[in-house]
Amino acid sequence: MLVVGLTGGIATGKSTVSSILAAPPHNIPIIDADLIARQVLDPGTPAYKEVLSHFGPSILLPPSSSSSSASSSSEPLPIDRAALGQRVFNSESDRKVLNSIVHPAVRKEMAWQVLKCYLRGEWVVVVDVPLLIETGLWKWVGRTVVVYVSEQIQLQRLLARPPIPPNPPLTREQALSRINSQIPLPQKLPYADHIIDNSSPLPTVSQSITHLVRSWRRESESFPGWWWCWVCPPLGLFRAAWVLAGRGKRVERRRKNTRGGGASGKRREQEEEVELKVMGGGRRERD
Incomplete structure (x- = not known):
């Protein structure tokens, strides 16, 4: 069974992505950490x-x-x-x-x-965790999805949220305080196997999610196959350990590339920006 970690930042629209994954035709079980x-x-x-x-x-x-x-x-x-x-x-x-x-x-x-x-016997499950990166839980999922928007859009969406009675609406300072209490979204990107640009129109986001789910399905049907792992739990544990070990190495390479200074560091940042625009939820292939 593939365990996918879904994360982002406050007011990035992560709940929208989660609801699309849970609805037909995907019908993927969602484990909501906030709930x-x-x-x-x-x-x-x-x-x-x-x-x-x-x-x-x-x-x-x-x-x-x-x-x-x-x-x-x-x-x-x-x-x-x-x-x-x-x-x-x-x-x-x-x-x-x-x-x-x-x-x-x-x-x-x-x-x-x-x-x-x-x-x-589920073939995939999504764990929706706002602090997936901050708490280190990314190490225990097979794939990480980061829902991304600019900080400006984050702030606009957060200020537009209706308050929880009897509390007044958030001030700009309060909204910024909530945003700044989390790791900045650009710093979460090196941990992502998939990035969903949620500043796009909803049909575009939905289409990106469909492509993403198809890639998970292809992965789950590859050897040894999720149903073999279900029948033989030790095989499933071995496969999980193998996947997690590989993910840790890939994330470390991305973080080193992101921290790189000079021309190479700037070039990597430019590549990330282009990658974010063209992927729209697609899987990273270079790493």
């Missing part, structure tokens, strides 16, 4: 208790903003995710604490869901 992260912070969970212990009750929704069932004094109040987000986006130390609490729980649930897809 899991919300679930692991549900009232009463171990992660909820740890977060509340560190950040205090100021990050909780007031009783009037909660559902009638949660407003009872006998039940814990939900976390105000906007307030928590505002705090961690403006404090690297708080962000590290939150990640140290949430990420292990998310990884555990993601691994379990990947296993369930494998047991169902």
Whole structure:
């Protein structure tokens, strides 16, 4: 089974790409790390208790903003995710604490869901992880897809998002703070096996995704074949180890090329720009 990591940056349209992959004719199972992260912070969970212990009750929704069932004094109040987000986006130390609490729980649930897809006989599964690069999870997927737009488009889309009641719309400074809390998108490109330019019209993006899925299908049908790996788990583990080892070497070569200075470094940057425009979601072939 091919495990694909889907990532990008805030407001790059990663959810749009994910929804296209999940819909017919592709019908690819999606494991959404954001959704899991919300679930692991549900009232009463171990992660909820740890977060509340560190950040205090100021990050909780007031009783009037909660559902009638949660407003009872006998039940814990939900976390105000906007307030928590505002705090961690403006404090690297708080962000590290939150990640140290949430990420292990998310990884555990993601691994379990990947296993369930494998047991169902799926030929591919996409794990949608905003911090795929930052957390090092790119090392554990067979292919990495980066959804790319310019920072200007990121900012425009983020400012256009409707606020989560009762919070006001984001200011420009708040939006930039959220963008800057993540690795800049150009620095994620060396990790990408595929790049989707999501500044293109939706039909163009959809067509790029179709070509991309076809390339995954061809890859999965190559020797030893995904169904052999399903029948013989040791063979699947061997193939996975072989794929991951090869990916690590390719990523390191790309990063060295990107860091290269002088004319060669500038030439590589120009090649990346041209590659991004012409690929539209296609697979890198030079590496």
